[in-house]
Amino acid sequence: MKFERLALIGCGLMGGSFALALRQAGLVQHITGFSASEKTRQRALELGVIDQACNSVTEAVQGADLVLLAVPVGAMHSSFAALRDTLSPKALLMDVGSTKCDVIAAAQAALGERLNCLVPAHPIAGKEVAGIEHAEGTLYQDRRTILTPLPQNSIRHIQTASEVWTAIGSHVSHMTPEAHDATFAAVSHLPHLLTFAAVNALTAQPQGAAFLEMAGPGFRDFSRIAASDASVWRDILSANRSEVLTQMAHFRAALDQFENTLKQGDTAALQQLIQQASDVRSAWTLQAGNACNKASED
Amino acid sequence: MKFERLALIGCGLMGGSFALALRQAGLVQHITGFSASEKTRQRALELGVIDQACNSVTEAVQGADLVLLAVPVGAMHSSFAALRDTLSPKALLMDVGSTKCDVIAAAQAALGERLNCLVPAHPIAGKEVAGIEHAEGTLYQDRRTILTPLPQNSIRHIQTASEVWTAIGSHVSHMTPEAHDATFAAVSHLPHLLTFAAVNALTAQPQGAAFLEMAGPGFRDFSRIAASDASVWRDILSANRSEVLTQMAHFRAALDQFENTLKQGDTAALQQLIQQASDVRSAWTLQAGNACNKASED
Numbered sequence: 001m002k003f004e005r006l007a008l009i010g011c012g013l014m015g016g017s018f019a020l021a022l023r024q025a026g027l028v029q030h031i032t033g034f035s036a037s038e039k040t041r042q043r044a045l046e047l048g049v050i051d052q053a054c055n056s057v058t059e060a061v062q063g064a065d066l067v068l069l070a071v072p073v074g075a076m077h078s079s080f081a082a083l084r085d086t087l088s089p090k091a092l093l094m095d096v097g098s099t100k101c102d103v104i105a106a107a108q109a110a111l112g113e114r115l116n117c118l119v120p121a122h123p124i125a126g127k128e129v130a131g132i133e134h135a136e137g138t139l140y141q142d143r144r145t146i147l148t149p150l151p152q153n154s155i156r157h158i159q160t161a162s163e164v165w166t167a168i169g170s171h172v173s174h175m176t177p178e179a180h181d182a183t184f185a186a187v188s189h190l191p192h193l194l195t196f197a198a199v200n201a202l203t204a205q206p207q208g209a210a211f212l213e214m215a216g217p218g219f220r221d222f223s224r225i226a227a228s229d230a231s232v233w234r235d236i237l238s239a240n241r242s243e244v245l246t247q248m249a250h251f252r253a254a255l256d257q258f259e260n261t262l263k264q265g266d267t268a269a270l271q272q273l274i275q276q277a278s279d280v281r282s283a284w285t286l287q288a289g290n291a292c293n294k295a296s297e298d
Numbered sequence: 299m300k301f302e303r304l305a306l307i308g309c310g311l312m313g314g315s316f317a318l319a320l321r322q323a324g325l326v327q328h329i330t331g332f333s334a335s336e337k338t339r340q341r342a343l344e345l346g347v348i349d350q351a352c353n354s355v356t357e358a359v360q361g362a363d364l365v366l367l368a369v370p371v372g373a374m375h376s377s378f379a380a381l382r383d384t385l386s387p388k389a390l391l392m393d394v395g396s397t398k399c400d401v402i403a404a405a406q407a408a409l410g411e412r413l414n415c416l417v418p419a420h421p422i423a424g425k426e427v428a429g430i431e432h433a434e435g436t437l438y439q440d441r442r443t444i445l446t447p448l449p450q451n452s453i454r455h456i457q458t459a460s461e462v463w464t465a466i467g468s469h470v471s472h473m474t475p476e477a478h479d480a481t482f483a484a485v486s487h488l489p490h491l492l493t494f495a496a497v498n499a500l501t502a503q504p505q506g507a508a509f510l511e512m513a514g515p516g517f518r519d520f521s522r523i524a525a526s527d528a529s530v531w532r533d534i535l536s537a538n539r540s541e542v543l544t545q546m547a548h549f550r551a552a553l554d555q556f557e558n559t560l561k562q563g564d565t566a567a568l569q570q571l572i573q574q575a576s577d578v579r580s581a582w583t584l585q586a587g588n589a590c591n592k593a594s595e596d
Contacts, residue, residue: 124514144512173512179505186500187513191520193556194492196575201545201552202484203578212578213585214442214471215485216422220584221519222489227580230573234565237572241560247499248557254499258491259546262539267532274535275528277494280501280510282525286518287511 001163003028007064009057009079011035011044013126014096015070016135019049021168024137034060036075044132057082064088066164067117069095073235076103080110092160093117098184098232100148100177102239116152119161121145122180123170130229141169144287148177185243190251192233193244195226299461301326305362307355307377309333309342311424312394313368314433317347319466322435332358334373342430355380362386364462365415367393371533374401378408390458391415396482396530398446398475400537414450417459419443420478421468428527439467442585446475483541488549490531491542493524 006028008015012035022028033050034057035041041053054060061067061083071079076095087093093114097103100120107118125143145165149158162172175183202208237244261270304326306313310333320326331348332355333339339351352358359365359381369377374393385391391412395401398418405416423441443463447456460470473481500506535542559568 144514146512182505183509183512186503186505186509187517191496191517194496194553195520195579196572197552197556198489198492198549199575199578200555200571201548203574204552205484205548207480207484211481211484212582214444214481215582215584216442217584218523219485219489221522222493223579223582224519225516226575226578228572228576230569230576233572234569237560237568238563238565241563245557245560248553250499250503251496252553254495254502255492255546255550257498258495259543262535262543265536265539267536270535271528271532273498274494274526274531276501277497277524278526278528280497280524281493281521284510284513284521286513286515 001027001160001167003066004030005064005066006031007060007067008033008044008050008070009060009067009083010070010072010075011040011050011132012070013130013132013134013139014123015068016044016047016049016132017125017137017139018068018070018096018168019044020135020137021140022164025167027164027167028066032060032062032064036071040132047132047135049132049135058086061086061091065091067091067093069093072231073097073099073102073239077106077110080107084110084112084114087114087117089114089117091117092119092157092164094119094121094161094164096121096123097239098122098188098236099239100180104148104150104177115150116154117157118150119153119157120148120150120177121161121165122148122184123165125170130232138169140165143170144173145170146173146175146180148175148180181240181243182246185240185247186250189236189240189244190247192225192228193237193248194251195223196233199223199226299325299458299465301364302328303362303364304329305358305365306331306342306348306368307358307365307381308368308370308373309338309348309430310368311428311430311432311437312421313366314342314345314347314430315423315435315437316366316368316394316466317342318433318435319438320462323465325462325465326364330358330360330362334369338430345430345433347430347433356384359384359389363389365389365391367391370529371395371397371400371537375404375408378405382408382410382412385412385415387412387415389415390417390455390462392417392419392459392462394419394421395537396420396486396534397537398478402446402448402475413448414452415455416448417451417455418446418448418475419459419463420446420482421463423468428530436467438463441468442471443468444471444473444478446473446478479538479541480544483538483545487534487538487542488545490523490526491535491546492549493521494531497521497524 011033031050032052034054044050045053123145165172309331329348330350332352342348343351421443463470
């Protein structure tokens with residue numbers, strides 16, 4: 001597996017790291033890049049992340065046998081529309097979005113006959129800092145990447161997508177888009193929302209700042225993900241709204257149980273609820289491939 | 299400041315570590331110990347944490363000029379009642395409970411004329427493992443200890459209490475019992491409850507186990523405190539029930555805001571809510587004295 005021409009649409013942390021990883025693995029001959037910001041694409045060129053900065057999606061995608069769409073979720077539809085007429089029928093197209101059903105819906109609406117080129121991907125990787133300056137070829141090493149193939153995909157395309165991520169050190173899993181979005185609503189999107197709400201609940205109180213001064217390491221770890229990027233998480237929560245609301249309903253039911261036992265002073269039931277959580281969390285360990293050294297946005 | 303006789307009531311992680319720290323600092327000549335479990339007090343003797351294992355609270359407290367009550371919150375009242383008639387009027391008595399108003403209420407009910415001996419204390423320290431085997435003299439180093447003095451306390455008693463904790467490396471703060479309980483409901487007790495509920499919400503779903511397999515480092519940090527000891531947290535949440543319920547109401551209001559913006563598809567308002575949380579959490583840092591290397595139960 002070797003690519004002649006990678007087109008990078010979106011030259012940020014995720015896209016830039018993918019390009020560097022592919023180059024370092026010797027998997028690509030030439031890399032074109034497009035970014036909505038001219039400054040960003042010039043910087044990507046200066047940093048050697050891309051070989052050629054292009055002025056349009058069309059120009060970047062021309063002749064590419066591999067296209068990575070690493071743009072905010074909100075820019076997916078217009079990117080699909082822009083590359084549709086230029087994309088080679090044999091090219092492999094992947095995105096790196098944190099939600100999948102909405103990306104696929106955008107592709108179905110905008111990609112036309114080229115829908116079969118898209119193998120949707122979600123690498124569970126990130127950093128607390130964004131931008132091309134922070135891109136590194138090792139970002140996807142020892143991380144999990146989830147592919148949610150489409151019925152339209154050829155076996156060859158799915159196989160190649162899997163090989164690309166594996167070649168840059170990622171552990172590949174396959175899921176349906178629906179299972180992906182339900183899973184990450186449960187283990188990532190809702191937890192983020194809960195910590196946003198917990199921090200806002202503190203700030204809303206006059207003594208909030210005094211409270212925060214006394215917070216210890218338990219709060220530090222609990223709330224780390226509340227420092228995440230607001231526009232990224234606006235998009236993720238909006239895109240996966242239905243699943244997030246479903247998970248919120250499950251959470252509210254569990255919270256109600258705690259509130260009821262507290263109000264009733266039923267300490268035996270309270271202990272049982274805590275024990276159940278404590279047993280599950282104590283037995284849980286981070287799966288190989290989900291681990292990372294740096295803080296993930298996911 | 300040097301004590302002739304420390305009586306340790308409760309020979310677990312917290313009490314044992316206090317005894318070791320005092321001994322290592324050369325602040326105490328003789329240490330008596332009582333534990334409800336005979337096995338535990340014998341083990342404390344074998345480990346050199348105490349010099350003398352006593353068969354009753356009365357025997358342990360006899361002649362002590364310093365008494366540390368390191369028993370579960372539920373055993374405070376009976377311990378106060380047991381030591382009341384033997385406690386020297388000059389002795390300094392401290393507890394290490396995570397909640398303060400309830401401990402003080404128990405003392406008011408059971409300590410009688412000796413109420414003035416009690417300087418309530420809450421060292422913000424702990425480990426994920428409990429028991430005398432894990433006691434260590436450095437447990438309180440670089441941690442914060444909060445004292446909530448009583449109007450009945452003499453200046454000398456408060457001063458001595460402060461000096462003891464400072465001598466074993468702790469950073470001492472004073473608060474009212476009410477402010478203490480409100481603060482820790484906000485930054486510790488509610489966050490624990492939220493993670494218990496979040497884990498239970500996952501477990502309640504048929505796909506819960508599959509969801510958990512895909513959870514990453516964000517979830518790992520967020521949910522770490524959900525692995526806490528169930529009986530300890532039953533007691534803390536029960537003892538501080540009113541403040542915890544108040545904080546839960548603040549949290550629900552913040553959660554409702556997120557739910558409403560999501561349901562209305564108001565992405566601008568959603569981004570603003572996230573930005574507010576992200577700004578506060580990004581600017582927050584663990585205060586000196588709250589830090590610890592090991593996981594705290596608080």
